[in-house]
Amino acid sequence: MAAEPPVDMPTEPGSGFDHRADEELVAAANRGDAEAFTALYHRHRDWVAKLALRFTGQPDLALDVLQETFLYLLRKFPGFTLTARLQTFLYPAVKNLAIAAHRKADRFRSDPVELNDLPAPTPQPTTRREELARALAILSDEHREVLWLRFVDDLSLAEIAEALKVPLGTVKSRLHHALARLRQDERTRGYFAP
Amino acid sequence: MNRPNEPEAQAPARLIEDLRALDRRALFVPPAVDERLLAEARRHLAEGRSAAPPWRVLQPKLALAACLAALGLLAALFVARSPQFAREDLNRDGTVDIRDAFALARILQTGAGHDRAWDFNRDGVVDREDVDTLAAQAVRLPNGKQAEVKDAAGEPKNRNAALAKDRTPTPEDAS
Numbered sequence: 053m054a055a056e057p058p059v060d061m062p063t064e065p066g067s068g069f070d071h072r073a074d075e076e077l078v079a080a081a082n083r084g085d086a087e088a089f090t091a092l093y094h095r096h097r098d099w100v101a102k103l104a105l106r107f108t109g110q111p112d113l114a115l116d117v118l119q120e121t122f123l124y125l126l127r128k129f130p131g132f133t134l135t136a137r138l139q140t141f142l143y144p145a146v147k148n149l150a151i152a153a154h155r156k157a158d159r160f161r162s163d164p165v166e167l168n169d170l171p172a173p174t175p176q177p178t179t180r181r182e183e184l185a186r187a188l189a190i191l192s193d194e195h196r197e198v199l200w201l202r203f204v205d206d207l208s209l210a211e212i213a214e215a216l217k218v219p220l221g222t223v224k225s226r227l228h229h230a231l232a233r234l235r236q237d238e239r240t241r242g243y244f245a246p
Numbered sequence: 247m248n249r250p251n252e253p254e255a256q257a258p259a260r261l262i263e264d265l266r267a268l269d270r271r272a273l274f275v276p277p278a279v280d281e282r283l284l285a286e287a288r289r290h291l292a293e294g295r296s297a298a299p300p301w302r303v304l305q306p307k308l309a310l311a312a313c314l315a316a317l318g319l320l321a322a323l324f325v326a327r328s329p330q331f332a333r334e335d336l337n338r339d340g341t342v343d344i345r346d347a348f349a350l351a352r353i354l355q356t357g358a359g360h361d362r363a364w365d366f367n368r369d370g371v372v373d374r375e376d377v378d379t380l381a382a383q384a385v386r387l388p389n390g391k392q393a394e395v396k397d398a399a400g401e402p403k404n405r406n407a408a409l410a411k412d413r414t415p416t417p418e419d420a421s
Contacts, residue, residue: 086288093284101273112352114273119283119348124415126287130294148416181264188268202255203262204269209252227255234261243261 074138082130089129093122096138099205100146106200107150113157117149124149136214140207143215183239195230198223278351282381286344333363334380347381
């Protein structure tokens with residue numbers, strides 16, 4: 053039975069729509085099929101770009117990370133074996149390349165800019181999302197990371213464990229604590245009200 | 247979204263919606279970036295490089311190579327002066343490859359700098375044609391390397407490739 057194609061495949065104008073699953077595209081690229089790699093690139097480019105921007109907070113650095121990530125993937129061929137979702141495979145590469153990019157630029161930040169560079173509290177009422185951003189900013193990097201991966205990138209707990217190279221129990225624990233902190237925080241407890 | 251088979255990882259729908267809204271910043275990827283990456287992909291895949299040797303065979307060789315590299319780095323730290331980079335090595339990583347073409351393209355796009363040394367096609371101007379020339383130079387040789395960086399002692403100083411084939415890049419690769 054043929055593998056089901058992913059449901060969130062992006063399309064590029066004029067590039068056609070490749071129905072093959074990632075595993076099939078990887079196999080084809082291993083045989084030297086450049087169009088297969090092109091399809092993989094277009095399918096995952098925007099996610100890698102968003103992730104790179106999330107880590108670096110700077111568009112120019114994020115572009116570098118995007119390019120380095122796909123060059124890293126390209127160097128895996130031929131002979132690459134996909135044992136999990138491609139996003140799970142790419143996640144640690146994007147993360148580490150983003151950290152490396154920061155070090156090169158001598159501007160290391162451990163948190164995404166948009167969550168930490170917030171204005172000082174003002175008397176004016178803030179939006180619910182601004183309050184959420186402030187609450188997220190005081191979470192640890194590890195707790196915030198699992199929230200993004202689980203509820204924004206839609207990885208399963210097992211996939212998160214593989215991407216972060218930690219035990220599944222650790223992922224569950226971090227997610228539990230992250231949600232507990234948001235539940236206790238007066239700015240975000242309203243999300244959890246019945 | 248919540249997954250029914252993960253009851254321990256449930257969050258309110260509105261929280262999920264707002265988390266996604268916070269992460270909605272998009273990065274514009276210039277078409278030229280797509281084109282260069284995919285051109286490099288076509289070249290690399292067309293070359294049909296030999297498959298990687300079995301990991302078990304490679305592992306002791308990599309371990310030995312890592313030890314030698316560490317010893318070499320220690321020695322270099324004591325004797326090296328300011329490294330001299332090839333003019334094509336725009337990102338100063340000790341290797342002339344497609345990344346340097348990317349770096350020049352970005353510099354031209356943002357107007358972040360100008361250097362006559364970047365006139366690689368010697369037409370008197372530094373423009374996109376020099377990006378193409380540098381890219382062509384970078385991919386001409388089988389291993390993509392064209393210039394060897396030497397330290398003041400005249401010893402080759404080739405950094406280990408930041409993206410060795412069988413290793414996830416780590417932050418230390420940039421240092």
